[in-house]
Amino acid sequence: MTQTFADTLAETLDRVLEGEAPETALGRLGPDGPAIAPLLALGLTLQASCPEPKPAFASALPPAVAAAFDTSAAPAAPRSVRWTLPLLALAGLILLGLGGLAVAPHLPNPGQTDLPIPRDERPVAFAVQKSTPIPRRTPLAAAIEAPSTPIAVATGTPALPPARTSETTGGRILFAKMAPATDTEVPPAPHLPGGPAATATPASSLPAATGPSLEGTEVAPTATEEHAAPATASPSPPLPATIRGRVVGLHDAPIAGIPVNLEAIGDAASGQISTVTDAHGAYVLRVAPGTYLVSATHPDHGTTWHPATRHREEAVAVTVVAGEQRQDINVTLQP
Amino acid sequence: LNVPLSSVLMTDRQAPREVPDDSSERRLIEGAREGDRAAFTQLYQRHVRRVYRFIRLQVPDDATAEDLTQDVFVGLVRGLPGIRAESPLAPWLMQVARNRLANHWRSLGRRPAEVALPDDDVDSGPDEALLTSAPPESLSLPEIDPARLGDAIAGLTDLQRDVLALRFGAGLSLAETAITVGRSVQAVKNVQFKALAALRRQLATPEARP
Numbered sequence: 001m002t003q004t005f006a007d008t009l010a011e012t013l014d015r016v017l018e019g020e021a022p023e024t025a026l027g028r029l030g031p032d033g034p035a036i037a038p039l040l041a042l043g044l045t046l047q048a049s050c051p052e053p054k055p056a057f058a059s060a061l062p063p064a065v066a067a068a069f070d071t072s073a074a075p076a077a078p079r080s081v082r083w084t085l086p087l088l089a090l091a092g093l094i095l096l097g098l099g100g101l102a103v104a105p106h107l108p109n110p111g112q113t114d115l116p117i118p119r120d121e122r123p124v125a126f127a128v129q130k131s132t133p134i135p136r137r138t139p140l141a142a143a144i145e146a147p148s149t150p151i152a153v154a155t156g157t158p159a160l161p162p163a164r165t166s167e168t169t170g171g172r173i174l175f176a177k178m179a180p181a182t183d184t185e186v187p188p189a190p191h192l193p194g195g196p197a198a199t200a201t202p203a204s205s206l207p208a209a210t211g212p213s214l215e216g217t218e219v220a221p222t223a224t225e226e227h228a229a230p231a232t233a234s235p236s237p238p239l240p241a242t243i244r245g246r247v248v249g250l251h252d253a254p255i256a257g258i259p260v261n262l263e264a265i266g267d268a269a270s271g272q273i274s275t276v277t278d279a280h281g282a283y284v285l286r287v288a289p290g291t292y293l294v295s296a297t298h299p300d301h302g303t304t305w306h307p308a309t310r311h312r313e314e315a316v317a318v319t320v321v322a323g324e325q326r327q328d329i330n331v332t333l334q335p
Numbered sequence: 336l337n338v339p340l341s342s343v344l345m346t347d348r349q350a351p352r353e354v355p356d357d358s359s360e361r362r363l364i365e366g367a368r369e370g371d372r373a374a375f376t377q378l379y380q381r382h383v384r385r386v387y388r389f390i391r392l393q394v395p396d397d398a399t400a401e402d403l404t405q406d407v408f409v410g411l412v413r414g415l416p417g418i419r420a421e422s423p424l425a426p427w428l429m430q431v432a433r434n435r436l437a438n439h440w441r442s443l444g445r446r447p448a449e450v451a452l453p454d455d456d457v458d459s460g461p462d463e464a465l466l467t468s469a470p471p472e473s474l475s476l477p478e479i480d481p482a483r484l485g486d487a488i489a490g491l492t493d494l495q496r497d498v499l500a501l502r503f504g505a506g507l508s509l510a511e512t513a514i515t516v517g518r519s520v521q522a523v524k525n526v527q528f529k530a531l532a533a534l535r536r537q538l539a540t541p542e543a544r545p
Contacts, residue, residue, distance in 0.1 A: 006521075006528035010509060013502075013527075039531040042538075046503035049484065051397065053387040053404070061372075061379055062405045068412040069367075069375050290413065316441045321409050 009036050013043055067322040071289055241289050241320035245306070245329035246281045247296040254281025255298070255333065262292040265317060291319040296331040308332035364420040379408055382424060385505040386432055392504035393436060393496055395485060406435045426514040429501060433515070487537040495530035498523055 008029060015025040022040065026033040052058075061069070247258045260283045262273045277283045277296070293315045294306035305315030306329055318329050360381070366374030386407050391400040410431040411418075418427060488496055494516060501512040509527075513520045 004525075004528075006524040009528050009531070010524040014509070017506075038535060039528070042531050042535050043499075043503055043527075046392070046484075046499060046534075047506070050388045050392050050504045051400075053384055053391075053401070054397070057401055057404075058383050058387070059380060061376055062401070062408075064405050065379065065408040065412065066372075068409040069372060072412050072415075289409070291410075317438055319406055319409070319438075 009039055064321045071322045240286045242325040243329050244284045244327045247277045247331045258296045261295045264290050289322045291317050294329055298333050301335050304331055304334045306331050310334050361420040368415050386428055389432055389500045389505035392500040403435050407432045426511050429515040487534050498526045499530050
């Protein structure tokens with residue numbers, strides 16, 4: 001097989017990059033050396049002239065990366081089989097919506113995926129009770145929207161009283177907090193920006209669950225006999241991110257009442273989150289850090305993806321990190 | 336004004352070519368997966384330079400390069416559960432970086448000048464006539480205005496840009512570059528040759544005046 005100039009250049013570059021003197025490397029090439037030399041020099045110029053990262057940037061995690069890591073990194077799993085098996089069973093029940101686990105009825109519109117996150121972005125206690133059938137997506141949506149939201153899971157029955165606390169990270173329900181539950185202060189009732197006041201209720205005000213017991217599930221010592229254990233707030237929970245924007249027509253006219261959908265892509269999050277534009281064509285969604293495709297669906301014209309395309313593959317993905325607030329993620333509806 | 340080739344190589348010889356130790360990288364990935372921030376920080380420190388330089392060679396300023404580099408490592412955080420610890424991390428990171436760059440250009444509503452990739456750009460051998468005008472004297476680095484260099488890089492095809500940035504910005508080997516761009520090593524050699532030749536042609540053209 002004939003050696004081409006491309007091969008010769010590649011080999012010479014490798015030799016020089018590994019430390020051989022360029023004159024020596026070029027000298028090996030005989031009559032080809034002078035022809036290869038300018039390209040070799042240009043490659044090395046590129047290498048030498050490419051700016052370096054600032055030392056501070058290169059030596060420590062940037063805040064956004066650190067926040068993402070703190071949000072997403074799962075803590076070490078409980079090692080005790082005594083705890084793990086029952087908790088896995090409990091998690092399965094919660095996630096699959098079996099056994100009638102449900103968000104406390106005080107939460108507004110429990111079938112809606114757009115659950116309230118407080119404007120001040122402090123953690124909210126979501127109480128999950130047994131035997132109150134509501135759509136299974138609700139607790140999952142809560143977890144997706146509020147990656148650090150503590151969730152109080154009431155597993156108790158009169159015979160097996162409550163309860164257990166947990167929290168979510170990156171949309172996954174974790175069971176890291178195994179200490180006996182104690183009463184903690186629950187943030188004030190949150191409300192959706194621009195929407196009606198939400199009434200997420202402190203878990204401690206909920207009655208004890210009365211559903212059938214979870215066989216084999218061990219329950220931590222209770223805080224009180226009559227109340228489900230409240231959520232234990234994380235000391236400094238990572239914040240969810242916010243994506244805001246408007247849905248407009250071709251002449252930039254805002255369009256109200258248009259469903260806006262965020263589809264999580266990539267590895268961090270999953271599922272879809274939806275809302276509807278307000279009278280000004282605006283929407284806001286609190287989401288877990290991740291990458292999303294934003295789309296709006298007009299009843300007559302179909303779906304348009306951000307910023308203005310009818311083709312999903314041409315959509316511009318939006319990446320948000322914990323605490324980030326993205327604005328002007330607009331969708332211009334295409335006929 | 337030319338800079339002796341050897342002097343540049345002496346100052347930059349070792350930097351982009353460091354090869355992470357596979358076993359320690361595997362341990363760091365596994366540690367980071369388990370929430371070990373120190374392990375993740377070591378991964379960051381090990382790869383940030385190559386990611387930054389890969390991006391910086393294709394964007395006009397440091398701030399944009401830092402933003403996009405951060406995005407890549409946020410992507411690493413999210414991708415940790417699915418990454419195969421036994422595979423080298425650099426090509427994976429560079430693929431994420433390529434995607435972030437593509438999103439960046441799309442979000443700005445523009446890209447660097449796109450040049451249609453000729454059918455024979457990759458798979459056929461290089462056009463050796465490109466060398467006929469090569470001056471025989473050059474054993475020194477030409478001094479190039481960074482702005483002109485940026486413009487010239489922007490005039491390459493996407494693949495040519497990527498290959499040059501991977502090889503000379505990120506310091507990837509031919510094999511790692513081939514994995515990253517999804518081509519054969521021979522194809523990468525050909526693209527590298529054509530890209531440098533095209534760059535040289537553009538830099539040889541007198542600067543256009545507005």
